[in-house]
Amino acid sequence: MANVVVVYHSGYGHTQRLAQAVAEGAGAPLVAIDAEGNLPEGAWDRLAQADAIVFGAPTYMGGPSWQFKKFADASSKPWFGGAWKDKMFAGFTNSASMNGDKFSTLSYFFTLAMQHGGVWVGNGMMPANSKAAQRNDVNYLGTFSGAVSQSPADASVQEMLPGDLETGRQFGQRVAAAAARWKK
Structure with missing residues (x-):
């Protein structure tokens, strides 16, 4: 079994709910990037031990949230030593618009x-x-490079569509299965 970790930022809770669906499918722990762009204690070690890392963030103004970007910049420390080389990676995002330039975030x-x-x-x-x-329906938004969901700007987290969450769950399963094959 592969060790998958889902690291994400969520501004209003919608991306967190998608992260939970992805993590459920992958059998993975969640690592939340906080409102200041920081990881909790021990998270860098958890990422170092992972066979696969799944990135998640909302799409704001055509890209990931600044909190995720702060995490990405901080990942230059493992990058410098090649610590994440040959790990599997995947990603997911949510935005209020049907398109919302989610592909830019992925x-x-x-x-x-x-x-x-x-x-x-x-x-x-x-x-x-x-x-x-x-x-x-699963993958109604028709993406191939990751998982995406759409939540109207005035919709609560509880109003997220089951098809989008199921897409996230199945995506998590795929990442875990791919990481297990890669690990062999």
């Missing part, structure tokens, strides 16, 4: 993973893109 995560010498895991899911598709 691309940011991908670039960070590549700078660390990592291996990226996409979601591997077919999109729900037929006329019969419903908003609660």
Whole structure:
């Protein structure tokens, strides 16, 4: 079994709920980046021990939150020593708009993973893109490079759509399975 860790920032709770779904699917612990962009005690060690790291942040103004960027900048310490080289990486994000430039956030995560010498895991899911598709179908938003969800700006965390959360859960399962194969 692979050791997957989900490290994320959430501004209003929606990304945290998606992080929980991803972590559930992966059987992974959550590491929350706080409102000041810092990790809790022992989190850097937990990330060092991980076989796979899943990044998560809301998409704000076309990219991840500044708190996630602070974490990414701080990851230059493990980068300098090649500590995360050959780990598997993946990512997820949430925004209020259907598109919301979520791909820019996933691309940011991908670039960070590549700078660390990592291996990226996409979601591997077919999109729900037929006329019969419903908003609660898995991968309704049709992304391939990670998991995404959409929460209207005035929606509570409890109003997140089950299809988006199921997409996150299945994405977590895929990351864990890929990391287990990679670990062999």
